[in-house]
Amino acid sequence: MVAIDSKDSLYVENLLPENDIFYKKLENFAKENRVPILDKIGRAYLIQLLNIKNARNVLEIGTAIAYSTISFCENVGCKVVTIERDIKMYEQAQKNIQERNLQDKIVAIYGDALELDSRVVNNAPYDVVFIDGAKSQSRKFFELYEPYFADNVLVITDNVLFKGMVADPSIIKHSRDLKQLSRKINNYNEWLMANPNYTSVILPFGDGIAITTRKVKK
Numbered sequence: 001m002v003a004i005d006s007k008d009s010l011y012v013e014n015l016l017p018e019n020d021i022f023y024k025k026l027e028n029f030a031k032e033n034r035v036p037i038l039d040k041i042g043r044a045y046l047i048q049l050l051n052i053k054n055a056r057n058v059l060e061i062g063t064a065i066a067y068s069t070i071s072f073c074e075n076v077g078c079k080v081v082t083i084e085r086d087i088k089m090y091e092q093a094q095k096n097i098q099e100r101n102l103q104d105k106i107v108a109i110y111g112d113a114l115e116l117d118s119r120v121v122n123n124a125p126y127d128v129v130f131i132d133g134a135k136s137q138s139r140k141f142f143e144l145y146e147p148y149f150a151d152n153v154l155v156i157t158d159n160v161l162f163k164g165m166v167a168d169p170s171i172i173k174h175s176r177d178l179k180q181l182s183r184k185i186n187n188y189n190e191w192l193m194a195n196p197n198y199t200s201v202i203l204p205f206g207d208g209i210a211i212t213t214r215k216v217k218k
């Protein structure tokens with residue numbers, strides 16, 4: 001894995017413009033409550049990607065506190081349909097969405113994303129799908145929501161390298177659960193990269209991000 005040196009990451013992070021106080025508050029909340037959210041470079045990268053794509057309608061699996069949701073909405077101008085199964089996270093997300101007055105741009109769904117919700121169907125098709133839920137379930141999410149992808153869809157899957165544990169499972173000591181998780185993520189990566197209908201690239205920065213587009217006949 002060509003890991004980006006942490007000094008480089010720090011350097012790049014320091015060059016990013018300061019986030020406003022609202023986002024800093026969410027970052028602090030996430031840190032204090034151990035909520036995994038996009039890191040600053042990942043956030044900036046996805047905002048840039050969504051803007052290049054001119055994203056209009058995004059589906060997100062895994063809202064947490066709506067840090068990525070609100071970031072996309074406010075910095076790209078897209079609508080976001082987002083799903084969260086943890087009630088505490090969902091309630092915190094709702095609070096944050098209300099604080100930014102984004103109720104008409106964000107459809108926040110409380111429920112398990114492994115079950116299809118009518119609001120997801122009614123708001124389809126999606127030109128961007130951000131898969132950021134349980135890491136062992138990425139393929140299930142992909143296959144469940146595939147019928148609701150726009151023709152020109154961009155699918156982003158986060159954490160596909162899982163802190164180096166996918167490329168090198170020998171670094172996992174004494175945890176069968178983590179070993180199993182790293183195997184499942186590897187299975188997803190292999191399936192995604194070999195999928196005849198899509199073209200994907202895995203970027204080895206942050207925790208690993210897979211970027212997928214539909215294959216077009218040339």
Ligand SMILES: C[S@@+](CC[C@H](N)C(=O)[O-])C[C@H]1O[C@@H](n2cnc3c(N)ncnc32)[C@H](O)[C@@H]1O
Pocket residue numbers: 036037038061062063064065066067068069083084085086089111112113114132133134137
């Ligand atoms: C990495 S966090 C999401 C972070 C958020 N996208 C961000 O960057 O600000 C993953 C979230 O997905 C939720 N989650 C995991 N599996 C899920 C499922 N099957 N359905 C709905 N939510 C799920 C977890 O409860 C957790 O809050």
